[in-house]
Every structure is written in structure tokens, then in C-alpha cells.
Amino acid sequence: MSRRTATRALLGCLPGLVAVPVLALSARSAESSAGAPFDRPAPVTHRAPRPHIVPRSVWLGTAARRQPPPRYDDKVVAVFLHHTDSPSNYDCRDAPEIIRRLYAGQTGARNWDDIGYNFLVDRCGTIYEGRAGGIDRAVTGAHTQGFNHRTAGIAAIGTFTAGVPVPRAMLDAIAALAAWKLGLADIDPRARVRLVSSNSLSRYQAGTPVTLPVLAGHNAGFMTSCPGAALTARLPEIREQAARLQGRTTLVWPIGTP
Numbered sequence: 001m002s003r004r005t006a007t008r009a010l011l012g013c014l015p016g017l018v019a020v021p022v023l024a025l026s027a028r029s030a031e032s033s034a035g036a037p038f039d040r041p042a043p044v045t046h047r048a049p050r051p052h053i054v055p056r057s058v059w060l061g062t063a064a065r066r067q068p069p070p071r072y073d074d075k076v077v078a079v080f081l082h083h084t085d086s087p088s089n090y091d092c093r094d095a096p097e098i099i100r101r102l103y104a105g106q107t108g109a110r111n112w113d114d115i116g117y118n119f120l121v122d123r124c125g126t127i128y129e130g131r132a133g134g135i136d137r138a139v140t141g142a143h144t145q146g147f148n149h150r151t152a153g154i155a156a157i158g159t160f161t162a163g164v165p166v167p168r169a170m171l172d173a174i175a176a177l178a179a180w181k182l183g184l185a186d187i188d189p190r191a192r193v194r195l196v197s198s199n200s201l202s203r204y205q206a207g208t209p210v211t212l213p214v215l216a217g218h219n220a221g222f223m224t225s226c227p228g229a230a231l232t233a234r235l236p237e238i239r240e241q242a243a244r245l246q247g248r249t250t251l252v253w254p255i256g257t258p
Contacts, residue, residue: 046186046246048179056129059096067113070133071140075185078151078193079178080144082218083227088158092124116142117155125169127177146202147195147221152181160228175238178215179245189215189242190251215239
């Protein structure tokens with residue numbers, strides 16, 4: 001492995017070469033959600049079964065660093081898809097070690113309080129819990145500058161630039177995970193949702209309301225090529241599969257969510 005590749009494997013998908021200032025996504029410096037208006041709870045009619053998710057204790061082991069308590073939002077209304085920008089030809093038995101290296105890079109070189117992604121998925125379709133705070137809860141992540149609140153970050157382990165095959169098992173797992181997580185708030189994965197940028201280092205000035213796909217690529221909210229052209233091209237397919245898993249036929253548009 002080259003020195004450059006090794007560095008990528010440690011840090012994961014960089015949010016662009018605006019670099020050092022952009023790396024302040026930790027809970028210590030993540031954007032505050034205080035005072036943001038939340039919707040009243042509505043009856044949930046489209047749920048999907050929760051897929052098997054490997055707890056973070058499996059990959060973290062004794063490597064845990066001291067960190068502040070998790071932060072939470074009221075619910076998850078959107079999902080951002082990432083790739084880790086690390087080698088793709090790994091043995092799936094090594095996925096825990098790969099995640100541990102990502103964690104070490106993000107909490108070390110980037111000085112984050114925890115791994116930024118809420119979940120990670122390997123090429124064999126195994127889903128891993130990422131950021132601490134509870135699989136079922138709306139944990140505020142550190143994955144998409146300006147849009148970490150009320151969203152979840154799912155990282156595909158590997159590099160999925162143009163022409164790189166995306167394993168079927170990985171796509172199925174991402175769809176199942178998104179269907180379940182969004183279904184907790186009865187959100188249609190095929191819809192669009194209004195989010196408000198909380199950081200001017202995103203694609204949009206802080207305070208700007210933006211309508212984005214409910215299931216979006218990292219590059220929808222930040223200036224980056226992540227999650228890679230190959231994975232981005234599969235987003236429509238993932239959205240449709242996730243909607244089917246929720247038992248949906250008619251498209252529901254939750255535009256207007258703060």
C-alpha cells in the first residue's frame with residue numbers, strides 16, 4: 001500500500017481540499033442545533049425491519065478514546081451516503097480493523113471526538129454501528145459539513161470512483177439500512193426534504209434553506225466527489241429498493257421539514 005493510500009485509509013473520505021478548517025466536525029465543534037424548530041410527531045405508517053447491525057464494540061475493542069457524551073436530534077429525516085476512499089479489495093474479515101483505522105485517523109489526525117459516520121457497510125453487506133450514541137437514536141454525526149443535524153451518515157467501505165463495481169451485497173445492505181432508519185420517522189427514501197445549512201463551509205451559506213434528496217450523496221451538501229461516481233450512479237436504485245422495503249408505492253414528499 002502506498003503512503004498516500006495508507007493515509008486515505010486512516011482518514012476516510014475527505015470533504016475536499018479546503019482541508020484543515022473543514023475538519024472541525026467533532027462534537028466539540030459541530031454546529032449547534034439549539035433553537036431549531038422541530039415538527040410535531042406524526043403517525044408512522046411505513047416502517048422497514050431493522051437489519052442486523054454489528055455493534056461498535058466488535059470493531060472498537062480496547063481502542064476507544066475518551067470522548068464527550070453523544071449529541072442528539074429529534075429524528076432523522078435524511079441520509080447522506082459516503083465512501084471511505086480506502087482500498088476496495090479487502091477481505092471482509094478485515095472490516096473491523098479497517099474501521100478501527102478510520103476511527104484512529106479521525107480521532108487522531110483530525111482531532112474529532114469519535115468516528116464521523118453513523119454506520120459503515122462493507123463489501124459483503126455487513127452493517128457496522130459507527131458513531132456512539134445508540135443505533136435506534138438520532139445521533140448527531142460528523143459526516144456532512146453543514147448538514148449533520150437530523151441526518152445519518154452511511155459510509156461504504158472502499159473507493160467507488162467511475163468504473164469501479166459496487167458489490168450487490170453492499171447495495172442491498174445500504175438500502176435496507178436507509179429504509180429502516182428513515183422509516184422510524186416515516187420518511188420516503190425517494191422524496192426530497194428541506195434542510196437548513198448550519199455552516200458556510202458547506203455548499204450553502206449558513207442559514208440557507210436547501211431542498212435535497214432524502215437519500216443523497218455526500219457531494220449534495222459539500223464540495224467533494226464523495227461517494228464516488230460509481231456509487232452515486234446507483235443512488236436511484238438504492239432509493240427505489242429502500243422505498244419497496246418500507247412497503248411504499250405512492251411517492252410521499254416531506255418537503256418543508258426544518
